[in-house]
Structure formats: structure tokens, C-alpha cells
Amino acid sequence: AQSVAQPEDQVNVAEGNPLTVKCTYSVSGNPYLFWYVQYPNRGLQFLLKYITGDNLVKGSYGFEAEFNKSQTSFHLKKPSALVSDSALYFCAVRDLHRGGGGNKLTFGTGTQLKVEL
């Protein structure tokens, strides 16, 4: 079975500082990995994905994520945080192994990011 862990319920960072939101995953085969962001009363919005190739993936709004196969991690990063980045962030995985998760994404429990002035 596929699973995702987001060990931090909340991350606080000062505006202008770098931010990291952690994610680790477990799959039987090779993973597709995703980050989504959720603003209050709005649907989840896609940020970026890792399929194959370069381990550093760049996405929307200056976010990037680094795939680390040996550590089974896919941490979300941004070099300089903005107050407007404050939101709920979800990591998700899809297991490509036959008989794995099928076509569905499995989401983590989410990490609330708070960026303060």
C-alpha cells in the first residue's frame, strides 16, 4: 500500500527566510509525487510533481521540491517565503507498481505553513 507522512503539523517561518515542508513516502514500486496547496474555503491547487528525471523539480510560485530516493523523501522548499504563502500544504503519492494504489493519489495529513512579517 502507498502512504505519505508529513511529520510537521505546522511550520512557522519569517518572511524572506527559506522554508522547508517535509514529506516522506512509502510505495512498492516507483512513485509519482505531488505537492498541493489549500487556501481557506478553496479547493486544492497543484504546485508541482515529480515523475522521473531531475531530482529537483520546480513548480508554481517559486516553490521547488527535491526527490531523494534513498531517503524516500520529497521535501517542499522555497528560497524566500512570503506572507501570502501561508496556507495548508499536502504531499501526495501515486504508486506505479502494478497492484499498488491504482490510479488514485494518497495524501498526507497536511502541514500548515505560517509566514510572519
Place this chain on the structure above:
Amino acid sequence: GAGVSQSPRYKVAKRGQDVALRCDPISGHVSLFWYQQALGQGPEFLTYFQNEAQLDKSGLPSDRFFAERPEGSVSTLKIQRTQQEDSAVYLCASSLDGGVGANVLTFGAGSRLTVL
């Protein structure tokens, strides 16, 4: 439409009532997913359609939950005899591809169900 539309946005039901939640996916999107998001939790998979075929319903929590997509576009999630533990936000998402692609899901804003 430009996005995934869900209705109603808010629904209050008395315990034991039946409810129906509607999802209008992006036109032409092959795949449609339903997720349940409890307060403070991540979305939990309920069911998946490829066109009108329901290919995976492994996440439906009980036989009180039923979903359909009869013409391969609009989908309805029905919950019979609602219980308090059904209170959650129900998210619908669609994606263009129907195969094994790295499907990027477009989510609707959700239907918040409160069962009293």
C-alpha cells in the same frame, strides 16, 4: 466550465437523511475522483471513475455511500441514512488523462456536509 464545480457548497442534514452531492468536472476530463476530507485531515480517497466506468470504489466507507457518473461527465455522490461521522468536506477532482499518466488533479472547492 473553467474549473470543477461542486454543489451544494454547504449542506446540513439531520441524522438519517439521505444527501446527494454533485460534481461538474472540467469538460473533456476522463478521470473523476471523490475524496473525503475530515476536519484537520488530508483528503481520503473514496472512488474513481474513468468516463462512466467506476474502476475503483475501495475507499467508500460503507454501503451507505454510492457514486455514479452515468454519462461520463457529471457525477453524484449519494449518502444514505447519514451519520454524524459522515460530517466532512467532500472533494471532487478531475483529470484529463484516463490511463497511467502522472495525472494532475483539478479539485473543486468541495461540499461541506454537517450531520446533526
